[in-house]
Amino acid sequence: MTDRATTTTRTPLMSVRGLTKDFRMGGLFSRDRHRALNAVDLDIPHGRIVALVGESGSGKSTLARCLARLEQPTSGQLLLDGRDVLRTQRRGASRAYRGTVQMVFQDPFGSLNPVHRVEHFLRRALLVHGRPAGEDELRELITTVGLSEDMLQSYPHELSGGQRQRVAIARALAVDPRLVLADEPTSMLDVSVRIGILNLMRRLRDEHGISMLYITHDLASARYVADTTQVLFAGELVEGGDSLALMDHPAHPYTRLLLSAVPDPERDHGYDPVERAALRAAVLTPESCPYEDEGTCSRTEPVRHVIGEDEGQPHWVRCHLYVPATPTARRVLTAATPEAENV
Numbered sequence: 001m002t003d004r005a006t007t008t009t010r011t012p013l014m015s016v017r018g019l020t021k022d023f024r025m026g027g028l029f030s031r032d033r034h035r036a037l038n039a040v041d042l043d044i045p046h047g048r049i050v051a052l053v054g055e056s057g058s059g060k061s062t063l064a065r066c067l068a069r070l071e072q073p074t075s076g077q078l079l080l081d082g083r084d085v086l087r088t089q090r091r092g093a094s095r096a097y098r099g100t101v102q103m104v105f106q107d108p109f110g111s112l113n114p115v116h117r118v119e120h121f122l123r124r125a126l127l128v129h130g131r132p133a134g135e136d137e138l139r140e141l142i143t144t145v146g147l148s149e150d151m152l153q154s155y156p157h158e159l160s161g162g163q164r165q166r167v168a169i170a171r172a173l174a175v176d177p178r179l180v181l182a183d184e185p186t187s188m189l190d191v192s193v194r195i196g197i198l199n200l201m202r203r204l205r206d207e208h209g210i211s212m213l214y215i216t217h218d219l220a221s222a223r224y225v226a227d228t229t230q231v232l233f234a235g236e237l238v239e240g241g242d243s244l245a246l247m248d249h250p251a252h253p254y255t256r257l258l259l260s261a262v263p264d265p266e267r268d269h270g271y272d273p274v275e276r277a278a279l280r281a282a283v284l285t286p287e288s289c290p291y292e293d294e295g296t297c298s299r300t301e302p303v304r305h306v307i308g309e310d311e312g313q314p315h316w317v318r319c320h321l322y323v324p325a326t327p328t329a330r331r332v333l334t335a336a337t338p339e340a341e342n343v
């Protein structure tokens with residue numbers, strides 16, 4: 001693995017700046033818009049796994065789809081090696097971009113056509129990107145993801161969910177990507193096989209230097225696999241930093257609210273409804289910010305306070321006083337059943 005200090009001082013592999021995505025609501029001529037992402041700034045360094053965590057509907061998949069260029073951002077910059085790809089490739093991703101950035105989806109069955117054998121998916125991906133697609137290349141791909149060579153002849157329905165997800169990852173690797181966007185790659189798998197996929201992700205980072213954006217509801221898996229974690233609330237980031245530091249010392253009440261829902265064998269009383277109600281109030285109707293003495297707090301601007309540095313990564317938290325004005329935040333604000341969060 002490359003040295004951490006070196007990688008963090010380099011230009012990140014991928015950065016987004018001020019990324020905003022509005023969806024049109026209603027008919028073709030409707031003026032109603034739903035803001036799914038608002039002014040997101042995020043870096044994905046070389047050879048690092050960045051987890052993006054947040055509740056259902058917070059905008060995680062929309063962000064990944066913007067990075068994959070499956071969605072066109074409404075505004076903002078998308079920088080690959082520091083170059084603004086939205087400016088240079090206005091009409092859509094170039095073949096080189098699609099080779100560099102690959103996406104792995106939640107449902108491995110849905111993304112594999114049942115009439116083809118595994119070797120077909122891998123060979124096709126190699127050929128589409130102009131790479132050699134002989135027996136050696138196929139064997140290398142399938143074994144890289146921990147499957148045996150004879151599985152090249154299998155049909156998707158003959159494989160388990162975990163094996164299918166490995167095939168989907170092998171197909172993404174066929175184009176030799178530098179960034180893999182993994183959108184909840186384990187959420188449809190049995191708990192017993194999830195760890196195998198997480199370990200594969202770590203191996204791809206460590207042995208192949210691949211960067212990943214790992215999207216998940218599961219904070220425990222983010223802690224296990226990701227170098228850094230970013231927390232998304234209602235389309236805006238609220239906290240980010242080294243995964244262990246962030247989870248051991250969460251600073252934003254929303255991060256603490258998410259963590260309070262993670263089962264913890266050392267916490268004998270389960271969820272604490274009083275604590276959770278206080279955290280929710282601190283998120284939605286903040287009265288103070290612990291970093292007010294810095295003099296930069298704002299209720300109207302999403303100021304970031306840098307509160308530490310771990311493993312070369314700044315630990316930052318958004319000013320507690322700021323509450324996003326997006327419709328998603330308003331929906332959360334008015335949620336009738338606070339304990340119905342899906343974390």
Ligand SMILES: Nc1ncnc2c1ncn2[C@@H]1O[C@H](COP(=O)(O)OP(=O)(O)OP(=O)(O)O)[C@@H](O)[C@H]1O
Pocket residue numbers: 023024034035036054055056057058059060061062063328
């Ligand atoms: N094509 C679309 N048209 C309109 N609204 C959309 C569209 N795609 C997403 N949204 C809305 O944008 C918001 C963010 O959705 P997104 O799927 O990115 O969230 P998420 O955090 O990935 O949720 P989940 O974990 O449930 O997948 C949601 O309110 C969703 O309803």
